[in-house]
Amino acid sequence: MSTSAQATSHQIVTPLEQLYQERSLIPFTAGRNIPLQRQYLYIICRGIVQLHTIHADGGETLVGLCGQSMAFGRALSSADPYWATALTDADILPLAVSEVEASPALSAALYPQIVRRLQQAEAWLSISGKRLVADRLQCLLIQLAQDFGHVEPGGVRIKLRLTHHQLATIIGTTRVTVTRLLRDFRNEGWLNIHQRQLILSPEVVGLAHQGDSAD
Secondary structure, three states: OOHHHHHHHHHOHHHHHHHHOOOOOEEEOOOOEEOOOOOEEEEEEEOOEEEEEEOOOOOEEEEEEEOOOOEEOHHHOOOOOOEEEEOOOEEEEEEEHHHHHHOHHHHHHHHHHHHHHHHHHHHHHHHHOOOOHHHHHHHHHHHHHHHHEEEEOOEEEEOOOOOHHHHHHHHOOOHHHHHHHHHHHHHHOOEEEEOOEEEEOHHHHOOOOOOOOOO
16 A cells, blocks of 8 residues: 555544444455445455456446445446445445534545545546557556555565456456466566565565555
8 A cells, every 4th residue: 555545544544443342344255246225335444455447348348346445336436337346355335425524533534545546546547548448457557566566575576366357447458468478577577476466576566665564
């Protein structure tokens, strides 16, 4: 996670801790769909959630990945259809939009998280506009490392296990092309793969001088 993402994540802890004491979080195992109601926001207290839609041609695509403290829900999207699944085991706190609107403290705490989601959406949109598929994939990996990376001696590990198909749907290409490009990136020396997780060189991610983890 980037330094700015870490800082905004901490801002939401206190208001939500008060709610934790009064409510039970809803657990979801990896791969499960998360039922979404229009008038609710959903806060990730643990884990990672992936957001999906279907294009007019019938192809499914990922439209977002949300980590700890981030908010998602139908109230924040105009995509239709739109659904969410747990990429990892996750604990979710549902909040009625009316409850958020009635609480200035909660609204202020959620604001940076909604900004993070908007920034991610615009970053992915910018990536999709790049002409070369190799550039799109490289920029996506850098973005994922900045959002979900863990700095370690060997580089910046993306602590997600995304399939080649999932990466392909994000950047609008095929699984075969992603597999070939990942092999090319490894040969170029800035990408390694360990236990199905991608590890980028700090220089590529822009974190060469950051010495500790921010996840």
